[in-house]
Amino acid sequence: MKLLAHTLCLCLAFALSWAQDKHAHAVLDRCEGIEMDAVAVNEEGIPYFFKGDHLFKGFHGKAELSNESFAELDDHHHLGHVEDAFRMHYEDDPTHHDRMFFFLDHMVFSYYQHKLEDGYPKNISEVFPGIPDHLDAAVECPKPECDEDSVIFFKGDEIYHYTVKTKAVDEKEFKSMPNCTSAFRFMEHYYCFHGHRFSKFEPKTGEVHDKHQREARDYFMRCSKFSEESDHLERERCSRVHLDAITSDDAGNMYAFRGHHFIRKDEGSDELKADTIESAFKELHSEVDAVFSYQDHLYMIKDDQIFVYKVGEPHTHLEGYPKPVEEELGMKGPIDAAFACKDTVHIIKDQNMYDVDMKASPRVAGNQQPVSLFKKVDSAMCSPTGIKVIIGNHWYHFESPMVLAAARALPEQHRVSLELFGCDH
Template sequence: MKTVTKTLFLCLMFALARAAPLQDSATDALPDRCEGIEFDAISPDEKGNTFFFKGDHLWKGFSGPAQLSREYFKDLSGHVDAAFRMHSTDNPDDHDHIYLFLDDKVFSYFNQTLEEGYPKQIQEDFPGVPTHLDAAVECPKGECKADSVLFFKEQNVHIYDINTKAVKTKTWSHLPGCTSVFRWLEHYYCFHGHNFTRFNPVSGEVTGNYPKDARNYFMRCADFGHGSAYKVLKCSDVKLDAVTTDDAGRTYAFAGPIYMRLDTHRDGLHAFPITKAWKEVTNGVDAVFSYSDKIYIIKGDQLYIYKADAHFTLIEGYPKTVKEELGFEGHVDAAFVCPNEHTAHIIQGQTMRDVDLTSTPRVVTQDLPLPLSDIDAALCGSDGIKLFKGSQYYYYESPRTLGVSRIAPRPQKVTSAMIGCED
């Protein structure tokens, strides 16, 4: 995963972006989202920055004060009714553009630059979509039936197929009146007042206990969920416990009691308690690897196997001992499985043990000496293997290269340019 070394630990450090206050007389009466305001629109841009709009102001990211919208989006005046980031891999000229809707007009921006020919009438770009919208959100194929945009107006949802330009209208009267809608980490949130309700983008179904206060999840406010003071980690202090990529391409990094999704960096990088996804794993992890739509988590002498679906489900009968499941004993430092292979490579001290995952019972097929010790985590991807040791990592082209090496390669240091830490 080439993105791993670029984004690693950014969220493990809980480094929430801080926006600099405007030096302008308009700052005298800036709106404060921690007071519980209602957003007009929410959308990320092509870089993963999330913008929260209210009147002629916006907030960039999950922390920081309000700023004038026109400071970021030139030629924009007034409030924003709705906004979304285009997801259309079949139309690269439009992909990742952010669309802002004002009354009967639509503005298209890329890199905070208004595209030539804009603003336009909404009907020119999105025929069949009404004016004076309440909210909008992108819905990629796989989450919706096709690459789509959901446009909200009162209780009606207009589902716009990006490729065919067809519009289907549904009435979701059970949803609150959405003044903004946000797709975040593959989930969909209807914002109303200072609360939000999560819903299914195909059926509109709401499951779970909603509404919830947005200040506990989507902003950093004193006395609310993100109100604590988080500090940016120094690069010299970086340390992982485990990292893995599952068969769906989702990459997870673990450190202490938290984890983060590395592949969702375009939605912003956010850390969560490990128990949020793997509720039975309560005291951190020692090693993790993925194989055959499952995630294997090792803690002490226990091994947990989870079905890696939309939600992780512990397979019945687990945890079991590492000895019972993998055929060896002792503390595990790191583990990895390479794409399209059936061998788990288990690192214990200066030994790498290979376990055939197709055999029953599973047994160690070979032990190989390593030129390194005290490895914290390991990851194998299409670009090779990375062994992480504190604030450094060692690169190998393949398990074979690692297995025959007798001299460790030159370590590569994690830098601020790679992961956003402080040098």
């Protein structure tokens, strides 16, 4: 009898645990408008969004347990979840340079290359004297964006500017900004999150650029469905989510693809248009890996398949497609990026670039060259002035594919949302 009761208890405990885990995973859908506890950028510039004991990496993808990336966070069960986080990138402070800091209750954890540093966790007051416990948000602020390399801490209505070098604490009052549930520095701009909405603010004064709070899912997440008040064009041109593909057709019209949507900019016009991929390319539905234009056709690659459309109003899907990428271009999909310069298509996959002569039959991907400058290329396109290579939220100009392959130093960095799409925030 005792054995039966023990077995029943174990089964009940397992069922409850399973139900709780299932519920937790069901709730943790960033596209449902959940409030993040903390946001920080890692060493590679990838944003990490923390919620409870889970972590979202990048702008899309499912949640994973935080302790899978930062194991020691789970060793202190008396502490709560990550309340705020930031990455300190101040070369004048070698002790803390390039560290990620996580705050839980009264403790702070310091990680270097995803490893907890010796002696941590420590009391917040020991590492950041004058800063209180149980913080709401924190964000790094390098000079000259702040007068000195600093960290801005938020707790209710109280704002603390902590100078890294002198450890001085200056209490500020940001009258125009609502209380932050998390804060984030991205592309040299500062964002205060209020639940799943955010405001952009000036770190020195707290001045809010736009009194209207914006929807975080429109700019920092890739979601297929949005609120009714969302402006598709505004969202797509100002989104911080990287582009999946970009190209320009023979007439010079530009197409940029991200998730379920694409932006079009016609040659000779400053007007942008945004629409769903399915509305113009219904056979694709959404999310492409790469797109290039050749002889008035758009070649659109998704996984290991290639779709071809004749450019027009509307675009015409060619009969017989999709076909395997290997059959059409001589190499297996998926691929990272593709761009056509005259009769040659250049394919980038796994830090290598291959050339495909579109006039050859059969077509073969050859002339393999390493592209060691970037770990991963998101998209690229060829234009009369050279190659635009897009990595995350930035693009880089190269005079030719040969220069791209030979490059060992980054050229000038340009912003996608600002310089390609004219977004000012």
